[in-house]
Amino acid sequence: MNSIIKSFSEHGTFVQPDTLDYILSKDDPKEFTSFLTKNLKEFPLVLTLNHINDIEQLTKVEETPIPSANFPEIKKLQTKMLSSIYSGEFQYKPSEEIELEYDDPDKDDQIQLPDEEPREEAVPQVIDIKKVKGWKPKAKEYDPEINIIKDVTGNSICEGTTNDFTKLFVNRYNSLRKILRNQRRELTNAIPIDRVKKSGVKEIQLVGIVKDVRTTTNGHRLIELEDETDIAKCIALKDNREAMRLANEVVLDEIVGIRGQLSKNGDLIVVHSIVYPDISIQNEKHKSDVPVFAAFLSDIHVGSKQFMEDEWQAFLRWINGEMGNSRQRDVAGKIKYVIIPGDIVDGIGIYPNQDKELSIVDVYRQYEALAEQLRLIPDHISMIVQPGNHDAVRPAEPQPTFEKEIQDLFSGMDMTFIGNPCYLSLHGVEVLTYHGQSLLDYATNIQHLKYNEPVEIMKTMLRKHHLAPTYGGYTPLAPEHLDYMVIDRIPDIFVTGHVHLAQIGDYRGVTLINASSWQAQTSYQKMLNFIPDSAKLPIVDLKTGNVTMMDFSKKLL
Numbered sequence: 001m002n003s004i005i006k007s008f009s010e011h012g013t014f015v016q017p018d019t020l021d022y023i024l025s026k027d028d029p030k031e032f033t034s035f036l037t038k039n040l041k042e043f044p045l046v047l048t049l050n051h052i053n054d055i056e057q058l059t060k061v062e063e064t065p066i067p068s069a070n071f072p073e074i075k076k077l078q079t080k081m082l083s084s085i086y087s088g089e090f091q092y093k094p095s096e097e098i099e100l101e102y103d104d105p106d107k108d109d110q111i112q113l114p115d116e117e118p119r120e121e122a123v124p125q126v127i128d129i130k131k132v133k134g135w136k137p138k139a140k141e142y143d144p145e146i147n148i149i150k151d152v153t154g155n156s157i158c159e160g161t162t163n164d165f166t167k168l169f170v171n172r173y174n175s176l177r178k179i180l181r182n183q184r185r186e187l188t189n190a191i192p193i194d195r196v197k198k199s200g201v202k203e204i205q206l207v208g209i210v211k212d213v214r215t216t217t218n219g220h221r222l223i224e225l226e227d228e229t230d231i232a233k234c235i236a237l238k239d240n241r242e243a244m245r246l247a248n249e250v251v252l253d254e255i256v257g258i259r260g261q262l263s264k265n266g267d268l269i270v271v272h273s274i275v276y277p278d279i280s281i282q283n284e285k286h287k288s289d290v291p292v293f294a295a296f297l298s299d300i301h302v303g304s305k306q307f308m309e310d311e312w313q314a315f316l317r318w319i320n321g322e323m324g325n326s327r328q329r330d331v332a333g334k335i336k337y338v339i340i341p342g343d344i345v346d347g348i349g350i351y352p353n354q355d356k357e358l359s360i361v362d363v364y365r366q367y368e369a370l371a372e373q374l375r376l377i378p379d380h381i382s383m384i385v386q387p388g389n390h391d392a393v394r395p396a397e398p399q400p401t402f403e404k405e406i407q408d409l410f411s412g413m414d415m416t417f418i419g420n421p422c423y424l425s426l427h428g429v430e431v432l433t434y435h436g437q438s439l440l441d442y443a444t445n446i447q448h449l450k451y452n453e454p455v456e457i458m459k460t461m462l463r464k465h466h467l468a469p470t471y472g473g474y475t476p477l478a479p480e481h482l483d484y485m486v487i488d489r490i491p492d493i494f495v496t497g498h499v500h501l502a503q504i505g506d507y508r509g510v511t512l513i514n515a516s517s518w519q520a521q522t523s524y525q526k527m528l529n530f531i532p533d534s535a536k537l538p539i540v541d542l543k544t545g546n547v548t549m550m551d552f553s554k555k556l557l
Helices: 002-009 017-024 029-039 049-063 071-086 162-183 193-199 241-247 309-319 326-334 363-374 404-410 439-445 454-464 523-527
Strands: 146-151 204-215 221-226 231-236 255-262 269-275 293-296 335-341 382-386 415-417 422-426 429-433 493-496 502-507 510-515 536-541 547-551
Touching (some): 002 017, 002 029, 017 029, 017 049, 029 049, 162 204, 162 255, 193 231, 204 231, 221 255, 231 241, 241 269, 326 335, 326 547, 335 429, 335 493, 363 404, 454 493, 454 502, 454 510, 502 547, 510 536
Parallel strands (some): 231 269, 293 335, 382 415, 429 493
Antiparallel strands (some): 204 255, 221 231, 255 269, 293 536, 422 429, 536 547
């Protein structure tokens, strides 16, 4: 039994007790475990009987002849789905059908291929930085002030049990219900769901977690809302445009408030309005007392063949005062912090055939190569680094920071390692930094949001006060007892990466930044007609709140 648990735990997967019993009931549990690990497309945080059932059903299908299917129509449907996500134009051209005959070759018929020669690594060049005479960076005059406010690193206690998931959702519910009831006047008289029919009030106010949401055959929006007492079926009628607009933004597992009235037969609540936690219009912004800047350097992807070495070297020369006009060099001299929100290397095995696009095929060598590059950043600058989905940490969010073995590669540098997401403050200015994998979940679940408009998605995250509410989507979630994905305090700066775009915005006083990348278009992005906006560097003046953008995709003067 221990060997079976160990074989899954090596992949970061927990096994539910009933699932383990099912595996042990097999004639050869070890062989069945090997069969499961070979057929799992990706390892879940918790292995359930449903996962095993899916694998057994799939292998049964593969053993039977596959009937002919209208593959061009399937591809057209897939293309349409991708277009809606990426707002791109995709075209599918069916290839000519060719009938091929196969026979089973004997050993003598097989061609012996020559052994593949080891690939030579292409490590980014470590350039020579010259000391610039007369360049005196102002940021050097100030000591760093970094305060970590909220981070899962060192605080992860989940084991993947049912009890863990219960505690996660109870914590989420209690945290956001408190915000809704205390800060939204529309919900000051919210009642438990089991008291709806007995309340006798004209307008019903509820707070709950979204158990299900769907569009009815008549075009109405049906929301099942659950609290600790009961479940209520709420319907937003298609004739009520405002209610429908809000209902179309509702996603699974989030906490919302609903105002409405009981239907005549008492089985539905007709929605008048849906209330999200949101941010106060009078939100006050914190500012630094000293004139220092923070720069945001996301998605470096060292180890990729598409790493933009020339542009990166231009950045290094600029931040050392070697390049740029007088104004640009003045900005470089005021940078006190460089925040790196994830995907600092390209990683290994993140997507199919990634190995063909790697210039460095060993993940630890990728981190070593990055460390050699970051050593060229001036000593007076403090770096703050968090992981992303390409990095060598657990895939489930919230992600604790890098293991000591990786951190040691960066020894001697002024570097603070944080988890994903993380709340921190710089000279009193609060920053919420999150790599941003759930941007795709939001873009696919809310019709008007687009993957290539991350700032609009970030506004929605702030309105909902949650970074990744939906369990079972593109973003794997770990059942920590405290929901670290809840936005329970309003940051001054909210930064994401992940989508390789450089965008800046503002929502009710919160500065929104999607922090570009240092990787050119990959073959996967090319297939999706997705064009990254790379080699840009957003910079925030912590004293004034002003934002500027350095563009290293163009030659500096």
